[in-house]
Amino acid sequence: MSRSPTSDEPKLLTDASQGGGPDPRAQVPVRDITSGVSPNRQLSELPRDELDHLAEEFGLDATKFKNRQDLVEALHERRQLIASLDREAMLDVVRWGRRPVTASASKEQIAQEIARIKSMRFAGLSQPGLVVLARLRALDATDGESVPVLVRKLKKKESIFSRLGRKRRAVIGSLISRMIGEEGPGDYQFLPGDGVAPTAAAPAPTIKEDIEESGLVGGITNRIKKTADAYLNQKLDEIEGRIDRKLDEIDRRLAEWRDKEIANRIRILKITLWASVIVAIVSLIYSYVMEVFVRHH
Amino acid sequence: MFRHLDFFDFFRWVLGTIVTIYATVITIQSLWGWVTWLSGSDKYMTMLRRYLIIHGLRLRFKTFWGDAIICLLLCVAFVIIWRAHVIIYDLGARLSNVPVAYQR
Numbered sequence: 001m002s003r004s005p006t007s008d009e010p011k012l013l014t015d016a017s018q019g020g021g022p023d024p025r026a027q028v029p030v031r032d033i034t035s036g037v038s039p040n041r042q043l044s045e046l047p048r049d050e051l052d053h054l055a056e057e058f059g060l061d062a063t064k065f066k067n068r069q070d071l072v073e074a075l076h077e078r079r080q081l082i083a084s085l086d087r088e089a090m091l092d093v094v095r096w097g098r099r100p101v102t103a104s105a106s107k108e109q110i111a112q113e114i115a116r117i118k119s120m121r122f123a124g125l126s127q128p129g130l131v132v133l134a135r136l137r138a139l140d141a142t143d144g145e146s147v148p149v150l151v152r153k154l155k156k157k158e159s160i161f162s163r164l165g166r167k168r169r170a171v172i173g174s175l176i177s178r179m180i181g182e183e184g185p186g187d188y189q190f191l192p193g194d195g196v197a198p199t200a201a202a203p204a205p206t207i208k209e210d211i212e213e214s215g216l217v218g219g220i221t222n223r224i225k226k227t228a229d230a231y232l233n234q235k236l237d238e239i240e241g242r243i244d245r246k247l248d249e250i251d252r253r254l255a256e257w258r259d260k261e262i263a264n265r266i267r268i269l270k271i272t273l274w275a276s277v278i279v280a281i282v283s284l285i286y287s288y289v290m291e292v293f294v295r296h297h
Numbered sequence: 298m299f300r301h302l303d304f305f306d307f308f309r310w311v312l313g314t315i316v317t318i319y320a321t322v323i324t325i326q327s328l329w330g331w332v333t334w335l336s337g338s339d340k341y342m343t344m345l346r347r348y349l350i351i352h353g354l355r356l357r358f359k360t361f362w363g364d365a366i367i368c369l370l371l372c373v374a375f376v377i378i379w380r381a382h383v384i385i386y387d388l389g390a391r392l393s394n395v396p397v398a399y400q401r
Contacts, residue, residue, distance in 0.1 A: 255352070258356070259356075259360055262361060263361060263364070266361055267364060269368055270364055270368050273368055273371035273375065274371060276371075277371055277375050277378065280375060280378040280382075283309055284382060284385065287385045287386065291385050291392070292388065292389065292392065
C-alpha cells in the first residue's frame with residue numbers, strides 16, 4: 001500500500017544542496033498537486049495573516065515562525081512533503097479520522113483534513129497511514145518503521161499540557177457518556193465522490209471520544225450536528241426515493257399510453273385497408289361482369 | 298355526354314381521389330405540426346426529443362406484430378387486385394376488338 005516517497009511522486013523543486021550535475025529527480029515530470037498550488041514567489045506575496053491562515057490549514061504553528069520568510073519556507077517544505085506522500089495512505093488516515101473528504105480530493109485537500117485530526121487513538125490506522133500522520137505531525141518517520149514505534153513517536157510528540165487536557169476531556173466525556181447512556185459506535189460513511197462507491201471505514205466515534213477530541217461543548221455540538229446531518233440525509237434519501245418512484249410511475253404510464261396509442265393507430269389502418277380491399281374486390285367483380293358479359297353480349 | 302357514364306366508376310374515382318387528397322393533407326399537416334413543435338432549441342425541447350427517441354427505441358415490434366403483418370398482407374392484396382383490374386380492362390379491350398377484326 002505504501003510507496004516510497006522518492007519513487008515517482010512529483011517534486012516541486014529540485015534540491016539545490018546537491019550542487020551541479022543533473023538531478024535525477026528533475027527528470028520526473030512535474031504534475032499539479034492541486035488547483036491551489038502556488039509557487040514560492042506567489043506565497044511570498046501573500047500578506048502575513050493569509051500566510052498564518054494557510055499555515056494553520058496545513059497543520060503548522062505560525063507563531064513559531066517569527067520571520068515571514070521562515071514561514072514561507074516552512075509552507076513550501078510542507079507542500080513538498082505533501083506532494084511526496086502516498087495518496088492511498090493519506091486516504092487511510094482520512095477514513096480512520098472520519099473526515100468528510102471525497103475520494104477525488106487532491107492531496108493538499110486531504111492533508112488539510114488530516115491536519116484537523118487531533119485524535120491520539122491510533123487503533124484501526126494502517127502502518128502507511130501512521131507514517132503519513134507522523135510526517136504531517138512533523139515527525140521523522142520512515143516507511144519501514146513498525147506500528148508500535150510510530151505510535152510511540154506520535155505519543156511522545158504530544159506535549160504534557162495537551163495530554164493532561166485530553167485526559168481531562170476524556171474523564172468529562174466518560175461522565176457525560178454514562179449520564180446519557182450512549183449506545184455503541186455506529187457506522188461511519190466515508191463520503192464518496194465522482195461515482196466511487198462508499199467505503200466503510202472506522203466506526204463512528206462515541207460521545208466520549210468526541211468530547212476527548214474537541215472538548216465538552218465542541219464534542220456535544222459535533223454530536224448534535226452529526227445527528228442532525230444524519231437525520232437530514234435520511235430525509236433527503238426518502239424524498240429522493242419518492243421522486244424516483246414517481247418518475248418511474250410516470251415513465252411506465254407513458255409507455256403504456258404509447259403502446260395503446262400505436263395499437264389503436266394500427267387497428268384504424270387495418271380497418272381502412274380491409275374496407276379498401278373489400279371495395280376493390282367488389283370493383284373487380286363489377287369490372288369483370290361489365291367487361292366480359294354486359295358489353296359483349 | 299353522360300349517356301355512357303358508369304356511376305360505379307364515377308363513385309370509385311371520386312371517392313378515391315377525395316379520400317387520398319384528404320388523407321395526404323391531414324398527414325402532412327400533422328407531421329409538420331410535430332416537426333415545428335419539436336424543433337425548438339430550448340433545453341426542455343432537447344430533453345423531450347431525446348425522451349421521444351428513447352421511447353421509440355424501447356418500442357417492441359412483438360407487441361404489434363400481428364396487426365402489422367395483417368396490414369402488410371392487405372397492402373399486397375390491394376396491389377394484386379389493382380393488377381387484376383388492369384388485366385380485366387385489357388381483356389375487355391381485346392374482346393371489344395374481336396368483332397371488328399371479324400367484320401373486316
